Amino acid sequence: MPMTMSQKILADHAGLESVKPGQLIEVELDAVLGNDITTPVAIKEFEKAGFDSVFDQEKINIVLDHFVPNKDIKAAQQSATCRKFANTYNIKNFFDVGKMGIEHALLPEQGIVTAGDCIIGADSHTCTYGALGAFSTGVGSTDMAAGMATGKAWFKVPSAIKVELSGTLPERVSGKDVILDLIGKIGVDGALYQSLEFMGEGVKSLTMDDRLCICNMAIEAGAKNGIFPVDQVTFDYLEGRSQRAWKIYEADEDASYTQTI
16 A cells, blocks of 8 residues: 555554554554653653553653743752653653753754654654654653553554645745745644645755754644655764664655645
């Protein structure tokens, strides 16, 4: 069965030869992300469910980034909860004060996420990592808790919208202008639970910063994820940065899309 790029990543991580839109699958995760707001809720659910171990100390990422420095006692308590959990389970990628940053910029910069990954994060803008050719999407804190314990997540396979980019960006125009223009065309729910799959000659002229911004804001159109093909720009970014070997997925030429923009 012909598949889009996102569908191929999901199929591979589910151990299936193919998947189709609407299908329910269970996938193996390459990374789980939480921040200082969502992680304490996930920890509460983790403990409530009776879990006493994590699936992989190196694949869980907790970043204190929303209220750091802490703005009040509650924010300090949330950070303390994250800190205690990270110490208890020896979480390798715990970014505390002095090491933290904006979570969705930090993980790519540190080489923690890479092409071909399947990632969930308890933050709607986790879809950022599609810029690297990964399937990444936001989930609730309960899903994060289950992901931290089992390394797995359930998904309904999304259908996809094909976004054909052409030409080059004029001076003083950036990736943010591209995604805002797209959202203006399709609306804030125009890609509801669908993949925004970017392709075309125009992709070549987009920097990694442009792509990260575009995928970050895919959720603003209701998308499940945004994703770019892996090309030389991707290679240049990943070389010497990625902590792991990456895998390249390409959409089939006859893949099915709900619409082409």
